[in-house]
Amino acid sequence: MPPSPQKSGSGIHIGRVFGIPIYLHTSWFIIFALITLSLSQQFRSQHPQWTNAQHWWLGIITSLFFFGSVLFHELSHSVIAKHYHIPVKSITLFVFGGLAQISRDPDNAKQEINIAIAGPISSLFLAGCFWLIEQYAHGGEMVIAAAKWLALINLLLALFNLVPGFPLDGGRILRGIVWGITKNFARSTSIAARAGQVFAFFMIIFGAWQALTGRWIEGLWTAFIGWFLLSAAQESFMQVAFRDGLVGVKAVDIMSKDIPTVARDISIEEYFQEVLRTGRRCHIVTGAGTPVGLITLQSTRSIPREEWNSTSIQAAMMPVSRIHWASPEEPALGVLQRMQSEDVNQMPVISDGNIVGIIARDTILRVLQTRLQLHHLSGQ
Secondary structure (H helix, E strand, O other), X not given: OOOEOOOXXXXXXXEEEOOEEEEXXXXXXXXXXXXXXXXXXXXXXXXXXXXXXXXXXXXXXXXXXXXXXXXXXXXXXXXXXXXXXXXXXXXXXXXOEEEEEEOOOOOOHHHHHHHHHHHHHHHHHHHHHHHHHHHHOOOOHHHHHHHHHHHHHHHHHXXXXXXXXXXXXXXXXXXXXXXXXXXXXXXXXHHHHHHHHHHHHHHHHHHHHHHHOOOXXXXXXXXXXXXXXXXXXXXXXXXXXXXXXXXXXXHXXXXXXXXXXXXXXXXXXXXXXXXXXXXXXXXXXXXXOEEEEEEEOHXXXXXXXXXXXXXXXXXXXXXXXXXXXXXXXOEHHHHXXXXXXHOOOEEEEEEOOEEEEEEEHHHHHHHHHHHHHHHHHOOX
8 A cells, every 4th residue: 555644553563664663453463364374275285295384384474474575565655755754654554454654745746656656666576586586495395385475466466556546556656647747636636536436346346246156255355445445545535625625724714712711610510511501512721810721521521420519620621731732823724634633622722822712623624614615616
């Protein structure tokens, strides 16, 4: 998979390479077990003279080399991205292979093409290396068997990723080419995403045909990959639509200057009644007229219901030192992305140490929806 501008990785942290955190998603263990089982059965049918332990150990070792190849593929993307000063948040190995997560899109078409093509080139390089091992590892049957499979799978990995549709590397290359010709990032993304959707639908239909003709395991797997690619292509397109829909919008443009406050000495029960009365779900907590924290309806859930009458909101509020805040000139898209990554629904806007407004995630989404509707009606 090519780099994707999403939130940082999740799963089991297994180390760092070139300063990039490497994670194993829980789904990785499923595909690792399935590939190991498949390889052990393949080696058993091809080399029945080997012991059962040899079949299994070679299956495990070959699977590890395969995922090492996937990691090498993702690191190739990441090294080129870092060369262009694009931060790489993490690399995650999961059921569909690997995903490098970067902080932003490339600055131009050349960067996009170079970052995307690095993955397939690295897989072709590994395919060649394993092929040489297969050809010249005389007397090592187990080495030859593993190298033969690894050469073929890396070749297939390179060719599959070169399919010209999002979110595959070929789709990124296609976007880079169209971007370079049209100078329009949104249009190039739309074309690459549509191509990715067409390919994904083809895989889903082909998988269904495989299942109906008796190869139901291969068919379900093919259709499942197609469904994943379809979802990823749609998400990629929506990310660009979000970015374009909020171009030029800053926090100051959509913040509410009506800042609801509550005194820090009221009880949680009193605060709950205030929320019921006003419908506001987020308040700045003040002490002697100075902001000391922020409280939301969600944060009150940390206190047992029976203790609300006897507990002040200070026990549930977020101290001012821990508040996620925005500056008035910060782009609205950046604020929305931070809200999503930090899992907050409201964010104060602070200027010169003073709270000048408050911005809510649903406010940004309403502005985005309105701008997209106006964009559609204008036919642009």
